[in-house]
Amino acid sequence: MYQALYRKWRPKTFSDVIGQSHITQTLRKQVAEGRTSHAYLFTGTRGTGKTTCAKILAKAVNCEHPMDGDPCCQCPSCVGIENGSFLDVLELDAASNNGVDQVRALRDEAIYAPANVKKRVYIVDEVHMLSTPAFNALLKILEEPPEHLMFILATTELHKVPATILSRCQRFSFKRITPQDIAARLLYVAGQEQIDLTADGAELLSRLADGALRDGLSLLDQCAAVGGTVDSRAVLEALGLAGNLQTAQLMEFILSRDAKGALLQLDQLYRGGKDVGAVLGELSTLVRDLLLRRTAPEGGAALLSGGYDSATLDRLGREIPATRLIYLATTLQRATADLYYSSNRRTDAELCLLRLCDESLSGDLTALEARVQRLEDSAQRGQLLRAAAAESGGTVKPSSSPVPPPAPAPEDAPPLEELPAREERPPLPEEPPLPEEPRARVFDVPEAQPAAPSPAAASAVGGSWWRALAEGCKGRLPPMYRVFLDMCTGVLEGGLLTVYAPDDITLGRLDNDRVRNALMEEAASGGVTVRLVFQVGEPPKATPRENLQNLLKFGSQFDNIEIK
Incomplete structure (x- = not known):
């Protein structure tokens, strides 16, 4: 008759138990030195060896010829306990025997000496299922049992066991078995059972077992029934995980x-x-x-x-x-x-x-963070493009569409010298010079520091003054405001600082007292008191003549600036 793999390959001695060496070594030493306790509590998840170790311990304390704490598995006591013919070692299921009457009957018969072995052992599985009166009935005999009596309680839910029971037992916590140990055990069992199990199939089964060796053996048994090589794909198909x-x-x-x-x-x-x-x-x-x-x-x-x-x-x-x-x-x-x-x-x-x-x-x-992330990614890509262009000696055009190359002249086109000359136009009348702007709209630059540009001059040359102002405000603002501030452009005219936001969302984030105070305080630290206005849109573009006038006006103060 066929026997399931998890039953056939159930450990018979402590040395066969996988992944619980911190428990098996202690139990073996207690048995070898004769210092076993009258009550044990084994706790842990399913398939980690609680009931298995309880049966091994029951055989070890009754074995006639123990070997270094392990049962010999050959004496009449070990054989009788293994096949269940000795009723002195009794395994109970507390899920179906959870009433106070069953516990009282167990307590009444526990006082009698064993008939075939040295110790009468009661293995109570899923002990947390006992009712409160049943726990109370178990307390007295669990605290002061006869010399021939031993209790081994097992549970998967330790928090449901009363503290009065816990204090009367030696507690051992079984941990989940690692996938590496499960895979090694599955490969060993597969080799003994002539099952063609591959390494990737064993790895997948060990992860599906979720720390329970019994589950791993059951899954291997199910996959082996299909036949053929048991690899990862066969495991997925056999278990319905395709x-x-x-x-x-x-x-x-x-x-x-x-x-x-x-x-x-x-x-x-x-x-x-x-x-x-x-x-x-x-x-x-x-x-x-x-x-x-x-x-x-x-x-x-x-x-x-x-x-x-x-x-x-x-x-x-x-x-x-x-x-x-x-x-x-x-x-x-x-x-x-x-x-x-x-x-x-x-x-x-x-x-x-x-x-x-x-x-x-x-x-x-999250939507706002996604937008900011996309903006940061695009800005980073732009920096990489500019760096690549600088390394190759080229320049990055601000326009998004590439400029098409000039079309070649057709073969029948007349030479350049034969083209009619363009009509000469009279020169434009000279415009009157622009009045000098008041000093209130620029920072006073000390003579000892001619290299520091004034706000208006820096605004005329690439808007570096606004960038410096925005960078100075970042130390006063949280990171969320800094991101939106980088998306804006500022223009200073007279004592009015106009901040242009690209959209209404950015405007709504920045148009508050915290941002206003930070910008005004940073401008005041440079020696200028400004009035602040937020506006949606782009700053007005200066005409070429205005740019020329600004450059001529402030060029004498920035001889060290190289305009490319």
Whole structure:
């Protein structure tokens, strides 16, 4: 008769237990020195070896020929306990025997000496399921049991066990088994069972086991029943996880901001019988794996869900910032929680995909952050272009469209000297010189520092005065205002400083007392008192003649400025 792998390969001694050396070494030493306790409490998640260690401990304390704390597994006591023929070692399920009457019956029969072995051992599994009266009935005998009695309690929910029980037991906490240990054990079992298990298949099964060796053996048993080589693809097909590839394709559309492709992929999954809530849950798991792989590339492998192979995670997580992954995870968690109250789950899932593809649709600060990020990216690209042009000796034109090269002259065109001369026009009458502007609109430049330009002069030559003023204000303002301030342009005329914002959003962010005071204080530190006005639009462009007049007027103060 066929026996499941997790039962067939259940450890028989402490040395066979995987991943719990901090517990098995202590128990072996206690058995070898004869210092065992009357009550133990084993706690941990499923499949980590709690009940297995309890049975091994029960055999070890009753073994006739123990070997360094391990049972020999050959004496009559070990054999009888292993096959269940000795009733002195009894395993109880507290989930079905949780009443006070069952505990009283156990307490009444526990006082009798064992018939076949040295110690009567009671293994109570899932002890947290006992009722409060049952716990109270267990207290007295658990505190002062007879010499021949031992209790081994096991639970997966330690917080439900009363403190009065905890204080009477030696507690051992079983940790999750690492994927590396599970994979090594699966490869060993597969080799003994003549199962063709590959290394990538064992790695995928170990991650799907989620720290439980029993789950890993059960999954291996299921995949081996299909036949053939058990690799990662065979595992996905045998366990019904091939749909994860479609989820990965959906995530690829989201990361590339292809809203149309994402909606079509969701429609394909929906028509195939997939629940939209399950789709969002799988997307959330995938984003979590990508975020863990980005933030902890080395030690985070043990935290992955295991539903996706390394190649898929590497392809999806390439060049995706952690901030966007956090936004995707937060949005998916919120949308998944809201689906419970939704009247149209499919529509809400589609709206969630649209928000994932375009952060500006979220309607909160995330939309603003997305706009700022795009502006910073474009500014960085512009800096790289200018740096590349400077290295190659060229210049970057401010216009977005390239200037077409001059068309070659046709062959039948007349030579240049034969073209008719242009009519000579009378010279323009000289315009009267412009009146000198008042000194109130410029900073007074000391004679000892002729290289420091005045505001008006610097404004005439590239607007460097406004940039200097804006940079000086950044120390007085939070980062959010600094970004918007870089998007504006300032013009100083007389005592009036006009700040031109590119749009209403920027104007609304900057038109407040905090920004006004910072700009006016920074200007006052330079020796000028200004009046401040915010306006949407671009600053008026000066005519060539006005630029020439400004250059002639202030050129004598800036001999060290080289105009290219």
